[in-house]
Amino acid sequence: MTKKALSKTQIDRLGDRLKIGSHTESDLRLLDDYRRSFGEAYEAVLRTIRERGEFPTGRLAKSTLSIVEKLRRESIRLSQMQDIAGCRVVVADVAKQDQFVASLTTDFTGASVMDRRDKPSYGYRAVHVIAEISGKPIEIQVRTKLQHMWAELSEKSSDVLDPTIKYGGGSDVWRKFLTSSSEAVAAYETFEGRYAEAVAAHEEFEKATLELLAFHPPEQEVQETRARLGNSARRIAELQRKQARLWRVNADLLTQAITRLDKAKEPKR
Amino acid sequence: MIFLIEYNRSEGRVLTFRNFDESQRQDAEDLRLNIELALNRKGVDHEVVLLEAESEDALRRTHQRYFADLTQLLKSAGGQQG
Numbered sequence: 333m334t335k336k337a338l339s340k341t342q343i344d345r346l347g348d349r350l351k352i353g354s355h356t357e358s359d360l361r362l363l364d365d366y367r368r369s370f371g372e373a374y375e376a377v378l379r380t381i382r383e384r385g386e387f388p389t390g391r392l393a394k395s396t397l398s399i400v401e402k403l404r405r406e407s408i409r410l411s412q413m414q415d416i417a418g419c420r421v422v423v424a425d426v427a428k429q430d431q432f433v434a435s436l437t438t439d440f441t442g443a444s445v446m447d448r449r450d451k452p453s454y455g456y457r458a459v460h461v462i463a464e465i466s467g468k469p470i471e472i473q474v475r476t477k478l479q480h481m482w483a484e485l486s487e488k489s490s491d492v493l494d495p496t497i498k499y500g501g502g503s504d505v506w507r508k509f510l511t512s513s514s515e516a517v518a519a520y521e522t523f524e525g526r527y528a529e530a531v532a533a534h535e536e537f538e539k540a541t542l543e544l545l546a547f548h549p550p551e552q553e554v555q556e557t558r559a560r561l562g563n564s565a566r567r568i569a570e571l572q573r574k575q576a577r578l579w580r581v582n583a584d585l586l587t588q589a590i591t592r593l594d595k596a597k598e599p600k601r
Numbered sequence: 602m603i604f605l606i607e608y609n610r611s612e613g614r615v616l617t618f619r620n621f622d623e624s625q626r627q628d629a630e631d632l633r634l635n636i637e638l639a640l641n642r643k644g645v646d647h648e649v650v651l652l653e654a655e656s657e658d659a660l661r662r663t664h665q666r667y668f669a670d671l672t673q674l675l676k677s678a679g680g681q682q683g
Contacts, residue, residue, distance in 0.1 A: 357638055357641060357642075360634070360637055360638060360641055361634065361638075364630070364633075364634045364637075368630060371626075378653070387654075387655050387659060389652055389653065389654040389659060389660055389663035389664060390652065390653035390654070391650060391651070391652055391653075392603070392626075392629075392630070392651040392652070392653060393630070393633060393650060393651045394650070395648040395649055395650045396637055396649070397610075397646055397647070397648045397649075398648065419653075420663050420664075422662070422663055477681060478681060480663070481674075481677070481678040481681050482678075484665045484666050484674055484678075485671075485674055485675065485678060487666045488613065488665075488666045488669070488670075488671050488674050489671060490610075491610040491611065491613045491666065492610075492611065492612075492613040492670075492671055493671070495610070582678075583679050586675050586676075586678050586679040587679065589675050590672055590675045590676065590679075593671060593672055593675070594672070
């Protein structure tokens with residue numbers, strides 16, 4: 333049997349009760365009905381993403397705990413919350429992320445895009461796309477594997493160290509670690525794009541050189557072209573070393589964080 | 602596959618983990634609600650979520666936070682260079 337849809341006023345009053353912690357058992361049931369009302373829209377979004385060949389992890393229901401925290405943290409009404417249901421897609425790199433986000437905006441007309449890569453939210457970098465199906469917003473989180481790695485660290489730190497870490501709180505040391513790590517990942521990903529472009533250009537040059545040699549050009553031209561190709565290859569190797577150095581910055585931060593955690597676990601004398 | 606997870610945030614560990622076929626969506630939703638109601642009666646704040654993924658491995662990749670401790674996550678991050 334289909335339940336009668338809740339009105340916006342009913343939803344927001346429910347949100348108010350959840351926010352101040354005065355909710356009853358029937359409020360939790362009401363919230364559950366509201367959550368389930370996103371089911372069809374959620375399924376439509378996941379189906380479309382799967383048709384694109386991606387493998388999303390869907391979240392059918394945001395936990396009550398997360399809903400209550402969000403209501404308390406932000407000046408948002410329950411009816412305005414856009415992530416009651418949603419999914420997450422982790423892609424290889426920024427180029428793939430851009431490509432996938434573009435495909436989502438084609439698939440879901442009028443979808444809004446929140447790009448948190450250049451202006452991170454407390455270090456969190458990702459692209460969120462909000463698709464709206466029959467008036468129900470469904471949040472699609474699109475992260476690169478490195479952005480995802482950082483987000484998992486931030487979330488777990490909030491769970492076990494201090495719940496405010498995710499939103500800029502926590503100890504100075506840990507906040508600094510997360511900020512520096514987020515910046516290091518951003519620097520690495522920016523460079524990764526430039527490196528990929530340089531490699532593509534080098535490969536193109538290499539191909540053109542081989543084609544040229546097939547025509548047996550004068551020896552001097554062969555020598556000059558080979559020298560230019562050699563320079564290009566050296567530049568790629570140099571960029572590769574720089575990329576490794578950029579990653580090393582983040583790897584060192586991660587190692588320091590592990591050491592710090594291990595020390596914190598040591599029994600105090 | 603649908604996965605039901607009850608997670609104790611401050612301890613950073615999963616207390617209930619159940620999987621369901623897609624055809625059992627309603628059962629999963631009902632169980633999620635029942636766990637939440639039982640926790641509410643006891644005054645316990647746990648995260649109770651329903652997630653859907655191709656497999657448990659896929660779930661563990663996109664939601665490592667539920668399954669790994671902080672040190673494991675840091676080590677795994679260190680080995681991630683693209």
